[in-house]
Amino acid sequence: xxxxxxxxxxxxxxxxxxxxxxxxxxxxxxxxxxxxxxxxxxxxxxxxxxxxxxxxxxxxxxxxxxxxxxxxxxxxxxxxxxxxxxxxxxxxxxxxxxxxxxxxxxxxxxxxxxxxxxxxxxxxxxxxxxxxxxxxxxxxxxxxxxxxxxxxxxxxxxxxxxxxxxxxxxxxxxxxxxxxxxxxxxxxxxxxxxxxxxxxxxxxxxxxxxxxxxxxxxxxxxxxxxxxxxxxxxxxxxxxxxxxxxxxxxxxxxxxxxxxxxxxxxxx
Amino acid sequence: xxxxxxxxxxxxxxxxxxxxxxxxxxxxxxxxxxxxxxxxxxxxxxxxxxxxxxxxxxxxxxxxxxxxxxxxxxxxxxxxxxxxxxxxxxxxxxxxxxxxxxxxxxxxxxxxxxxxxxxxxxxxxxxxxxxxxxxxxxxxxxxxxxxxxxxxxxxxxxxxxxxxxxxxxxxxxxxxxxxxxxxxxxxxxxxxxxxxxxxxxxxxxxxxx
Numbered sequence: 001x002x003x004x005x006x007x008x009x010x011x012x013x014x015x016x017x018x019x020x021x022x023x024x025x026x027x028x029x030x031x032x033x034x035x036x037x038x039x040x041x042x043x044x045x046x047x048x049x050x051x052x053x054x055x056x057x058x059x060x061x062x063x064x065x066x067x068x069x070x071x072x073x074x075x076x077x078x079x080x081x082x083x084x085x086x087x088x089x090x091x092x093x094x095x096x097x098x099x100x101x102x103x104x105x106x107x108x109x110x111x112x113x114x115x116x117x118x119x120x121x122x123x124x125x126x127x128x129x130x131x132x133x134x135x136x137x138x139x140x141x142x143x144x145x146x147x148x149x150x151x152x153x154x155x156x157x158x159x160x161x162x163x164x165x166x167x168x169x170x171x172x173x174x175x176x177x178x179x180x181x182x183x184x185x186x187x188x189x190x191x192x193x194x195x196x197x198x199x200x201x202x203x204x205x206x207x208x209x210x211x212x213x214x215x216x217x218x219x220x221x222x223x224x225x226x227x228x229x230x231x232x233x234x235x236x237x238x239x240x241x242x243x244x245x246x247x248x249x250x251x252x253x254x255x256x257x258x259x260x261x262x263x264x265x266x267x268x
Numbered sequence: 269x270x271x272x273x274x275x276x277x278x279x280x281x282x283x284x285x286x287x288x289x290x291x292x293x294x295x296x297x298x299x300x301x302x303x304x305x306x307x308x309x310x311x312x313x314x315x316x317x318x319x320x321x322x323x324x325x326x327x328x329x330x331x332x333x334x335x336x337x338x339x340x341x342x343x344x345x346x347x348x349x350x351x352x353x354x355x356x357x358x359x360x361x362x363x364x365x366x367x368x369x370x371x372x373x374x375x376x377x378x379x380x381x382x383x384x385x386x387x388x389x390x391x392x393x394x395x396x397x398x399x400x401x402x403x404x405x406x407x408x409x410x411x412x413x414x415x416x417x418x419x420x421x422x423x424x425x426x427x428x429x430x431x432x433x434x435x436x437x438x439x440x441x442x443x444x445x446x447x448x449x450x451x452x453x454x455x456x457x458x459x460x461x462x463x464x465x466x467x468x469x470x471x472x473x474x475x476x477x
Contacts, residue, residue, distance in 0.1 A: 005445070006430045009423070010452065019463040020456060023408055026401035027425040032316040036330055041308065043334045048341060054305035185335055185371075222338075 046195060047188050049225050051259060187217045194229050203236040224250075228259045231266050302353070304341050311357055312337075314426075318358055321421040322365040323410060326402075328372075336364050355428075355436035362418055362437065369414075404463060411458035412451050419444050420451035 010016050011024050044053055194209035210230045213220065220226070227250050234243035247263050254260065302310070315336050316329060324332045339360050347356055409417055418437060422428040430448075434441045 020459050023405045026405045030317040030320055037312045040330050040333050
């Protein structure tokens, strides 16, 4: 990567005025307030479901685990180094060399932990076991109960076409829909409100909101989450037959969904 | 990072590229071996400050960051690692922020400033000064057209290279450079106008002093 043509940064430019420099410094130092990361993560869990994004519990102690892993690694290295020191000392038969080796080892171990434990904000992959993200799936609006075979086949064809369109997009590109973020916000809000209604025991309101979401966003991003909540709401409303029909349809459509285990439990 | 001038950005770039993740044998569907949660933990701060610098107000930043990560959650499996993760993430931030601003235009600058300056009387002096500085920075950046503003912030504040910026915004390198030049002119003019060339420090570094 050539950066020969890049000019020097303004902050490194002596001719920049104090006022500009002060503003640039403010911009460089910009950081989220404490707690924002956890708060937004909880919001995501509320919208997407904790299971789908890796679980809140795993998130909470990821940094602890990272620290533990780092400590373990350091200890491991220390043990190996200690063995080497012992072997060298035994071969040489010099007590003084062993003492020197132990001293070197101690200073090496002192130097290590801070460096190894530094990336607390960015936990090591191994320290945070999380299920893979949702694959980009498109769900046609599920009918009440199990759909008749013909409608199901039609829905399948539609899903395939949508998936192919999605796959045809270049990697990393967001669909060109003009108001995608605005629609996403609305879809998100509906799901969040439905979830809240359900938690407050108002399953009827939750179902109304979810139906509205299904009507407004038939090919929305959050179809799995919506359907999962609908199944739970039906169960809580005593509509067990509908719930298990919807659960069965969901599992046919998304056998590998992060919500599958939960749906299986709900549908019974 | 050939420039290496801004240490704050190297923190962000450290884990990009997927090598660190794949060496543990942990490969997810993202193609770079990071799970959604790992991406979130590693890049939340980057997403946050990117949105703020793109004109998303402090009070809207959490909601907007959430929208960004919903898109990321959906799109991560499509991210094939052809670009750096941060440049890809910035593309998402840029689109979501543009949408948000279109849907809800910025409040008048005077009102924004008043809120920032008066709204937090209980803050310690240092925080108040920082908030004043941030409010002024936002006013100045608001004078720069959005596309130039993005280039300016990525280059001057995030410390990205011209090529990384071109990739993030899907524009030619030459376009990135010309936007940077225009943005610098606008930044300088807006600073002079809003902060004042005569007494820059009194406004930017705290009126209470």
